[in-house]
Amino acid sequence: MKQYNINNLTEHAVDLLKRLIKAPSYSGKEEMAAKLIKNDLESNGVRFLEKGNNTWTYVAKSDKPKILLNSHIDTVFPCSGWQQSPFAAVEEDGKIIGLGANDAGGALVSLLMAYYTLKDMDLDFDLIFSATAEEEITGAMGIESILPLLGNVDLAIVGEPTSMKLATGEKGLMVFDIKSEGEVCHAAHFQGQNAIDHAIADIQKLKQINFGDQHAKMGATKLSVTQILAGKQHNVTPEECCMVVDVRTNELISNKKILKIVQKELESKVTARSTRLNASFIDKKHPIVQIANDLEIECFISNTISDQAVIPFPSVKIGPGDSLRSHTADEFIYIDEIKHGIETYIKILSKLKL
Numbered sequence: 501m502k503q504y505n506i507n508n509l510t511e512h513a514v515d516l517l518k519r520l521i522k523a524p525s526y527s528g529k530e531e532m533a534a535k536l537i538k539n540d541l542e543s544n545g546v547r548f549l550e551k552g553n554n555t556w557t558y559v560a561k562s563d564k565p566k567i568l569l570n571s572h573i574d575t576v577f578p579c580s581g582w583q584q585s586p587f588a589a590v591e592e593d594g595k596i597i598g599l600g601a602n603d604a605g606g607a608l609v610s611l612l613m614a615y616y617t618l619k620d621m622d623l624d625f626d627l628i629f630s631a632t633a634e635e636e637i638t639g640a641m642g643i644e645s646i647l648p649l650l651g652n653v654d655l656a657i658v659g660e661p662t663s664m665k666l667a668t669g670e671k672g673l674m675v676f677d678i679k680s681e682g683e684v685c686h687a688a689h690f691q692g693q694n695a696i697d698h699a700i701a702d703i704q705k706l707k708q709i710n711f712g713d714q715h716a717k718m719g720a721t722k723l724s725v726t727q728i729l730a731g732k733q734h735n736v737t738p739e740e741c742c743m744v745v746d747v748r749t750n751e752l753i754s755n756k757k758i759l760k761i762v763q764k765e766l767e768s769k770v771t772a773r774s775t776r777l778n779a780s781f782i783d784k785k786h787p788i789v790q791i792a793n794d795l796e797i798e799c800f801i802s803n804t805i806s807d808q809a810v811i812p813f814p815s816v817k818i819g820p821g822d823s824l825r826s827h828t829a830d831e832f833i834y835i836d837e838i839k840h841g842i843e844t845y846i847k848i849l850s851k852l853k854l
Contacts, residue, residue: 504617504846510839513609514596516540517838520605521589521598525574527637533573537612537631544616554646556630557615565625565854566652569615569845570643570807571608571659571819572635575600581829595832603826604635606833607659607819610841617846624853625654635807638777644810654854655788655814657845660806661821661833664844666792667802668816669718672749672779672809674758676723678702680741680768687735696730699741702766706745709765711753717801718750718779721758743768748803751781777809788816791851797844818844 516536525533530553537555541548547558553573559566578586578599586599598605608631615629628650634642647653660667680702682695703725711721723745730741749755755775763770781801782789792799797818804823808815820841821833 506839506843509613509617509842510835513613513838513842514591514835516612517596517601517605517609517833518589518591518598520573520608521596521601522587524587525600526577527574527634527639528641530574530633534631534633537573540612546616546619549649551646551649552641553633554630554642555632556646556650557619557628559626559628562626564623565654566628566650567625567849567852567854568628568630568650568653568656569611569659570630570632570656571604571611572633572642572807573608573631574633574636574642575603576636576827579827579829583830586831591835594836595834597830597832599831602661602821602831602833603823604660604819604821606821606838606841607661610820610838610845611657611659613842614845614849617842618849623849627849628653632807638774638805638809642810643807644776647811653813656808656811656816657788657848658806658808658811658815658817659819660804660817661823661826662800662802662818663822664818664820664837664841665798665800666789666816666818667808668784668789668799669751669781669801670779670806670808670817671718671801671803672751672755673777673805674747674749674755674775675773676743676745676747676759676762677771677773678743678745678766678768680743682737682739682741684739685737687737692737695738695741698767699728699730699743702768703743705765706762709761711758711761718781721750721753722748724748749779751779754778777805780808780811780815782814782816786814787852787854788848791848794851795844795847
């Protein structure tokens with residue numbers, strides 16, 4: 501492997517991260533951040549393609565396997581409690597403070613530095629770097645919109661704050677809207693069907709549904725009732741009771757099949773807001789997992805959703821920063837975390853053979 505200067509790469513990454521923080525890039529409105537990425541690629545002589553606010557590097561046709569290095573450029577809106585502007589990109593005490601610094605700016609710039617270092621090397625695979633939109637809202641105009649344009653990809657490395665642990669799996673997500681119907685009547689005289697009673701009965705049924713085997717690493721599919729709305733006043737029985745159910749799925753059963761099972765078992769009307777966000781899991785014998793073991797990188801199953809949920813080919817999630825800092829006031833990432841992220845990405849990719 502050719503020599504690289506980690507200090508220069510880290511300095512470049514930090515400078516780009518600061519500029520990204522100063523350019524508000526809420527989901528669906530990432531134009532300024534996308535322009536910064538394109539300018540950086542262009543200044544480093546890298547050809548790229550674009551669609552919407554998504555940018556990815558051009559790869560000439562070859563017979564080599566392809567590895568996608570992906571992270572997102574969008575952020576959530578800042579929460580309350582910030583002690584300074586979320587867009588100030590303040591550097592103090594060895595860290596960069598700003599909206600998106602941790603999620604996922606640090607991973608984004610670290611992956612890009614690894615790409616710059618390795619793109620011209622004679623590797624066993626071709627590298628594609630992509631900086632994509634709408635991850636925070638799992639929007640259809642993010643990475644999902646460009647996957648058909650990338651051709652056959654053999655592996656994706658998704659940059660998210662994992663403290664440089666390797667997520668070999670990620671639980672899927674669905675949200676169910678469940679509506680139970682009843683009869684409106686004065687509570688003192690009611691003898692008919694109460695929508696709340698129907699909802700309670702269906703909640704009990706939800707707890708008893710068997711979705712099949714428990715995944716050795718991900719565990720069982722988990723359903724949690726998180727919202728209930730019914731009734732307008734104390735002496736009138738409600739005509740409907742509406743519930744929201746959070747569903748966390750494993751890789752052993754598809755989201756669409758889970759939806760069909762629930763619809764069959766419940767009397768209430770069940771609709772899914774989306775079935776797109778499926779679970780993902782990569783085999784422990786995959787070369788990238790073996791390399792992680794060799795490098796003593798901890799592997800784990802992630803409970804949080806990322807772009808992995810819409811990627812149909814093998815993928816892992818790894819990046820500098822701490823997931824617990826994401827979406828918090830005064831979000832930050834340590835410069836040393838970025839440096840370590842760049843070095844680790846380069847080590848993994850340098851050793852990887854598909």
